[in-house]
Amino acid sequence: MISVQGLSVTLGSREVLHEVRADVARGEWLAVIGPNGAGKSTLLRAIMGLVRHGGTVTLDGLETGTIKPRRRARLIAYAPQSPLLPPDMTVFDYALLGRTPYIPYLGRESRHDREVTGSVLERLDLAELAGRPLAHLSGGERQRVVLARALAQQAPILLLDEPTTALDLGHQQQVLELVDRLRLADGLTVLTTLHDLSVAAQYADSLLLVASGHAAASGRPSQVLTEALVSRHFGAHVKIEPGPDGRPVVHLVRGGP
Numbered sequence: 001m002i003s004v005q006g007l008s009v010t011l012g013s014r015e016v017l018h019e020v021r022a023d024v025a026r027g028e029w030l031a032v033i034g035p036n037g038a039g040k041s042t043l044l045r046a047i048m049g050l051v052r053h054g055g056t057v058t059l060d061g062l063e064t065g066t067i068k069p070r071r072r073a074r075l076i077a078y079a080p081q082s083p084l085l086p087p088d089m090t091v092f093d094y095a096l097l098g099r100t101p102y103i104p105y106l107g108r109e110s111r112h113d114r115e116v117t118g119s120v121l122e123r124l125d126l127a128e129l130a131g132r133p134l135a136h137l138s139g140g141e142r143q144r145v146v147l148a149r150a151l152a153q154q155a156p157i158l159l160l161d162e163p164t165t166a167l168d169l170g171h172q173q174q175v176l177e178l179v180d181r182l183r184l185a186d187g188l189t190v191l192t193t194l195h196d197l198s199v200a201a202q203y204a205d206s207l208l209l210v211a212s213g214h215a216a217a218s219g220r221p222s223q224v225l226t227e228a229l230v231s232r233h234f235g236a237h238v239k240i241e242p243g244p245d246g247r248p249v250v251h252l253v254r255g256g257p
């Protein structure tokens with residue numbers, strides 16, 4: 001569904017990504033992990049066509065450069081890490097922007113568009129805030145509104161850049177479970193960056209470890225999350241054990257590195 005081949009990005013005079021390769025099959029969840037500044041967000045932005053890049057990105061077999069914007073918006077939804085939000089726009093109107101690819105030129109949103117938007121807000125605990133201007137939200141509420149807009153788009157590919165950083169534990173679980181349910185029910189293909197390695201291992205089918213702009217490792221969570229790789233690329237001293245479901249859980253070891 002998503003195929004990235006030989007992807008390189010230069011920002012300013014620095015090559016931020018070098019020949020990165022990634023494949024995500026329909027209905028799969030790939031989590032991109034890696035230290036700060038590794039190039040994770042840049043990878044997502046390149047897949048979205050928001051930064052110039054070398055190499056190819058294909059979505060559902062189509063090279064991104066050849067997809068018309070409206071078609072692309074029906075194919076892929078993207079929730080950036082911290083987008084600029086129009087302060088006076090209400091939560092509902094902002095989430096409704098996700099329906100733009102379905103609204104006819106010079107037309108208005110349909111009842112169905114409003115229903116989809118309302119249902120996404122409901123599922124993200126935002127229904128009560130629907131009329132609130134974006135400037136009057138907490139950081140975690142803002143983050144969920146950005147996600148609501150992406151989910152309202154109902155695209156089969158979902159790109160989420162650090163979707164849970166500002167969320168409390170309950171809302172983290174709510175968001176990740178919702179994405180997982182949509183993936184299992186509708187065959188959504190999910191690519192997300194995640195800083196919490198245990199969470200990434202728990203939800204994703206496979207992990208891509210990006211370090212200094214290179215794909216340093218990829219595969220099943222237990223193949224990528226080894227103490228040696230985490231120590232080498234994150235400079236962290238950790239203990240990794242299988243959790244109750246057999247997937248790796250990463251513990252920080254006090255006193256290191």
Ligand SMILES: Nc1ncnc2c1ncn2[C@@H]1O[C@H](COP(=O)(O)OP(=O)(O)OP(=O)(O)O)[C@@H](O)[C@H]1O
Nearest residue numbers: 011012014016034035036037038039040041042043
């Ligand atoms: N416009 C720019 N010009 C030059 N360098 C840039 C530019 N934008 C980002 N970078 C650099 O590109 C590198 C990759 O940034 P990116 O945001 O992709 O990292 P990341 O892995 O998502 O990091 P984090 O975990 O901190 O969010 C960083 O070193 C960053 O400083």
